[in-house]
Amino acid sequence: MEAEPEIIELYDLHFSDLLLLSSSDALSSPTPVDQSRLECISASVMEALGPSGPGLLSISGVPLASSLRRSLLPLALHLSLLNPKDRAPLLKRHGLGSDVPLKKPDRKVSSFASLLKYQGESVLDQVQEIDFTSSSEDIEHNFGLHELDEGEFDHLGDTFEKLGRCMMELGVRLARICDNAMQSIELEKSIIQSGSAKGRLIHYHSELDGFILKEATKNVRHVNRSKKSPAFKEICKEKSTVADLWQQWHYDYGIFTVLTSPLFLSSTVEGEHLVSKESLPPMGHSCLQLFDNRKKRIVSVKCQAESFIIQVGEAADVLSGGKLRSTLHSVSKPTGLAGDVSRETFVLFLQPSWDKVLHYDGFSMDPDEEVRSGDELAEIRSKIPPLSARLRNGMTFAEFSRETTKQYYGGSGIQSKS
Template identity: 50%
Template sequence: MEEDEVLELFEIQHSDLKLLSSPPSCSRLEKMIMENLGPTGPGLLAVTGVPNASLLRRKLLPLARKLALLSPDDRKRILKEHNLGSDVPLKNPERNVSSFAMQLRYDQGLESIETKPNSAEIAQNSSLSLDNLDEDMKGQFKNLGAVFKELGSCMMELGLCFARICDWAIGGHELEQSLLESCSAKGRLIHYHSTLDSLVLKQAGRKRGSAKKQANNKIVGGKKHSEGWHLDEKGDEAGPCGIHSNLWQQWHYDYGIFTVLTDPMFLSASHSQETTADDEYLVSSYEECGSPSGHSYLQIYDPNKNKVLMVKSSPKSFIVQVGESADILSKGRLRSTLHCVRRPSKLESLSRETFVVFLQPAWSKTFSVSDYHMDHGGFGHQKLKESEEDGLSNQEGNTLSQEIQKIVPPLSARLKDGMTFAEFSRETTKQYYGGSGLQSNR
């Protein structure tokens, strides 16, 4: 397969964004924002020059890997102390991703961080006492909750600025009001495991008596293949899309209004095979490194070009991406982004760290689809039809679109007129990951 085309994101300086989101204007910059977030653009862009962002990013992102590789009991204590949870099964040693989540409030600011119950108060009310954690470990995660909230608040403010600008361009105040009415957003600190990280978890699982879970791995032709992947007719490992690539995260749409992401951090890990029988976990060291290819490994499917694009953003920038709710509320003036995260090939020691904030409407928000065409951009249906009629269809692009359609449920099957956001999110989750969902076994 040919090397993916790289998409260099349109970038806006944070200072310019703040100026734009004050009184409404019809500047060239505002038009560029709408072009990039609208139906003829990629559905995402980047923000640079955000004050304090670089320091907060550097403090927070390495903690994702440390949390992922902690023993289950120690991780529970740390997460409990900082009011964090997880929305992935952390007991599963076969997982490719570890995620640590918290609800963030728009009105939290620094005051709510400062008034957060201290560690002693939490420990008194918890069966998971922090007394059993050594001082070094407690020190590593001392500011986890505070930095999580501070960086999350900064990213929520970026989302509100874009909602305000898009509202002015579209007319009305629905996007910004929908965000504020929800009162909160979800922050998610994510560690995408390196192959070595997976080895650490599997060996730890065996030492903890979970060897039976290793049966989920299949060994074919001397190669180990993770759950959800299969071999094609040539004996090569192929993803569910029939593409010879290993994905950290499968193709999907975000169903909120905006998703704000940090530029990812890449860590190169190493481990020693010399461990004693008493070692509960292999000791791993790591150091930050640049992206081996110069891009983020976030991929999008562009229906206008009918191809996959690899996203490239400036270091320490933020990526702002349109979700399906913004697409619906704007009547198609904004376009949601179909995306996945690809794992670099032949780089067993490389992990990827990022922090994501999902901004969504209130659960009670009602969707009207009377003036909204649900197939206006999805999978490039219109584009494919026109190309075939003109005899200009690209066979590789068409095949890719067809393969993606097999695993991403169409919006028309998930959204009905009068649905609340809560109903839409439940139906979306069900059709992606439910018992009979398109990605339930992937």
């Protein structure tokens, strides 16, 4: 059995410090002690996001984060298991679409997406900070497998947009902090000029989900429960013995990717209903794993339950002249994971405008680590088209995006058959 990757805890930037560092008038006349503390925090941010760090950090203490996260994330599971005839008009009503083939019953991931407009005004700095940690109750949902309860989704689009706008502001504020540290305006300006960001509500399927979807494709509405129940129960009890990936190794290619901390749900079938309860993170981490280029090893990321993660993308590598560095990552489905556990998250992709011209003079685009045939890194790297093969100096971001998608997932792409 393979050894589990080492678990790392991210550098955590508290929301109050994010506000101070990104607001020009927050401390008009800081004391030497305050000034020194903020300079240390800024340096720690740059270290976490730069070539010597993991390329990501967490932000905790964000107002509204808990309530919005807990309202939205469980809906990813329910949307994934809906009858397609019910799901399509529901998504349309709430302004959502999908960028994965939802008719494939054996899919590992379901994704529900929308383009969110950048509106400029802050949605966070006027909100009083609330501590949800001590008072929040465990999530529990009861979902009808064969009947659509439209009331459950009444606030889907509104919650999607509110959470997305909060996350967009976090990304813009972090870009401002990085720009200030680099004496630049490139990152924030590029995000704002883009004018929008894609949000994705993502459900990573459990083994139980797959069984339910395959049963649904048989077009059998009412089946003998005495025959189904044992199968469901066995799947729920069965533990995975082989490490697998919910999402393949890749680099994000925008500026920042902003993610909620994942929610894990343990589900059981009771008659015609799926009952889902919040589960502790399996193996004690988020299932987000990185390849540590410095130590040549895979590490798993641990984060606080109500925090956000912000991760550097390749466009930020280029726009910062290599002062920020994206990280190779995947989403693991670790050994020992029960067949009834799924993973839910919400992700926002901040990127430049499509006509933004990218220049990469003065720094190395590809990691300089030595790759030896047969080692773990070589196997992973064989599935990753290098940045130097996807980006030419003077390309627009649209051209870079198309070339990246083509080389990863196109008809002859490296991961097209994954």
